[in-house]
Amino acid sequence: MLETVIGLEVHVQLKTKTKAFCGCSTEFGRLPNSQVCPVCLGFPGSLPVLNKTVLEYGIKVGVALNCKIPEYTKFDRKNYFYPDLPKNYQISQYDQPLAQSGYLDIAIENGTKRITIKRVHLEEDAGKLIHEGTDSSASYVDYNRAGIPLLEIVSEPELNSPDEAYQYLTTLKSIIRYLDVSDCDMEKGSLRCDANISLRPCGEKKLGVKTELKNMNSFKAVKSGLEYEIKRQLAILEAGGKVTQQTLLWDEKKQKTAVMRSKEEAHDYRYFPEPDLVPFIFKSADIKIIKETIPELPQEKLLRFVKEFSLAPYEANILTSDKSLADFFEKCSRGYKNYKNLSNWIIGAFLSEINNRSIEPKDIPITPEKFTLLLNLADTGKINSLTAKTVLSEMFETQKSPDLIISEKNLSQISDSGELEQIITQIINVNEKSVTDYKNGKANALMFLIGQAMKQTKGKANPNMVTEMLKERIKNA
């Protein structure tokens, strides 16, 4: 039996207003080379000056990942030539990272698993190359991204499946988003992930020969990329072959990997301390101040939700996966005490509205007050649950109050027995066959008749009353 061993290197772009070492804006999607200056272009004579917010954000993540924050940190130069790297070295951190030796607990089938975080360090992003034509007859460089602060988070090789890797990534993303220091949007490149993969016989301590997999641009791609690579290595080993140490690129379209470089071509980065920046020394008081700004993190919140609102861990997990969503739930819970029902509604209709509309949870357009009012209207029978979903959709559309939508669209539930009596009489008259079928014991026929009544009332009829009244009338006919 072979065991899969995966270690992940995650880069997240910190969402500071300005770049790591100069005053240029970090805004995404601007005209190429419109957010540059002599410093981030690496012009001769220019010098970097550290944006202090970058340190603060980095420490927050380090603390949230249970890392040790050394009193002393410094920057180093990582030297390599590439046109998207203006100075042909990257300001990074080598032997004295901002944070180290932490852990992240991830949910697995039978509980949780603790993954060691080896290190968390700061560095600057590179620019972007844009190639012209299929033969790359010309290449252009956009330096807007050059100098944007990145945080590199490196795990120990302790993940044993693509599922665990996926779980690690989503948990990490959720924590970082709680800290509000990065968007962690893989599609936009604000979270990037490289993986080291190797296989070894179960029980063996020594790691097998690894490959490094790059260019996985979505959470799904990480999973499929890892699955592909594990199968590839497995096939080699089972055929008695040896895995070659190399760096691979995942091709999402072709759903396969391609070789980027082999071990022999690996760079010697010639790291040495960055002489243009001075080392930073933290006092424990500084760290304490930063620690105090860290909010309740998703895992604590999950446990509290389970306890405080008597929710299933599965429900609490969904509700706490995003801080804005959790906050929304909590605000609603102040005015609405049927927590189970609240949770069902948020996880169900509410989230599907958000997903269908591609809204970020932080941009929820309706207030907790209007949402709980909607639930109260449904609970008291003013509208039925089907109508409530229609109203919710309308609320997302117009941000109007549910009672206003109900009265404007005349959506109140029909619970008037006189009115329902007329409708039922009409349905029985035109559906003689179904009535007979029901009498002969076909239960489905009743469902058909109820459906007809709901259809006639555009879903407004009180479904319980319709059912009871239909049964009563057919029995007595």
Add this chain to the structure above:
Amino acid sequence: MDNKKDLFSLTAGEITGQKHGTEELVSSLAKRVEAVEKKVHAFAKKPQARGQWFGFHWPKPQTENCNLTIRSGPLSGIPVSIKDNICVKDDETTCASKILSGFKPPYDAEVIRRLKDAGAILWGKTNMDEFAFGSSTENSSYGPTRNPHNLECVPGGSSGGSAAAVAADETIISLGSDTGGSIRQPAAFCGVVGLKPTYGRVSRYGLIAFASSLDQIGPITKDVRDCAVMMNIISGYDPKDSTSANIEVPDFTKSLNGEIKNLRVGLPKEYFTHGMDNEVKAAMDEAIATLKTKGAKFIEISLPHTEYAVAVYYIVATAEASSNLARFDGVQYGFRQMNSSGLIDMYKNSRGEGFGNEAKRRIILGTYVLSSGYYDAYYLRAQKVRTLIKRDFDTAFKEIDCIITPTSPTPAFKIGEKATDPLKMYLSDIYTISVNLAGVPAISIPCGFTKEKLPVGLQIIAKPFDEEMLFKAAFAYESQTNWRKIKPKL
């Protein structure tokens, strides 16, 4: 003294005290440049290239181009020449390298901003060893500069153009940069005053880096007073340079009082053993005697790690240089070899043709000492020894106020004499290198001439951020001697 001296031969202090127009001064200097520049070749870009001065198109105040505005200030109307590795906005700045040909910085170095604010006229870009790699100003894409005192000799380097321009009276003041002696050694060779400030005293923003942890910009002047005035202007904290020190800057001219009674002067025994030229030694002895008559007390001290300084320097400096020079790749600015097939080829051709031999040599050395497997043995060990060298100075300064040494073991050597022997060339900085490694300030002032009429320089070294001590001792010595009044015959 001749009262009817040409204006070009004056110091800034003398000019400020005289009644004359800036126009008169500039035309006097312009004529001087015209007369002697062909012999000396101090400039990478002559002030003529700036257009206006020779035609006497006088700038109107408040024109858009700051260079052409004469502002009031401590250096109002004083021409200052700038070493070609200091960025001047929209002015070609090449570090005397082909690889930066055509590069016009979009910004001013912090020192340039300060000079403009002080009213200085920027007076040409001076020649240098390519990227400040050298001690002779022979390694320049513009060709060598010659020593005004003997045109067969080198002016020293790497700020050889700056020192020669001052010595030849082609300018009033120059700015240089000093990584291992590049201000002090040419100042000594050319018989002028040159100061390397404490690391962090002067902003490096806009100085094209050679070795970031060693580089400092400093003045080269005709006398100690001008040097103090310049230091008043260029010193001080700059938030754009993280290594700049947030320490108050005193008025350095207040130290020019000649008072050195009971000054404790250290003489490092390791410097006075072998390799020192006899005439340099004689000049030193005479200087020590002069200072003694003014009341200075001499104490033999030890800087035990001196013998490792050159080795440490050539590891640290080349390591940093190899990384600092990586950006010159033909991608964004400067020279690009257009006949290249593909990226790697373009890198190789542009750098291969753009850099001179000494630059290549240092890039290769620096790349080597940082390579995996060699880092611990070279770079890391060198940094440890650097700490020991710094500690030597800390210890010495517990008992003394300043240290005196020759600036260079020899006077100026012949052009071509060491050009093919890099190791011999590297040793000409043996007395200046430790100062950069320790980050302390030092000044070189003229202290005599050899029989062949070549100047000899005296180096004074002080504690970090104690440039006042340098001015005190240098001024006291200068006011007892007339060396600075001996001008080259051109």
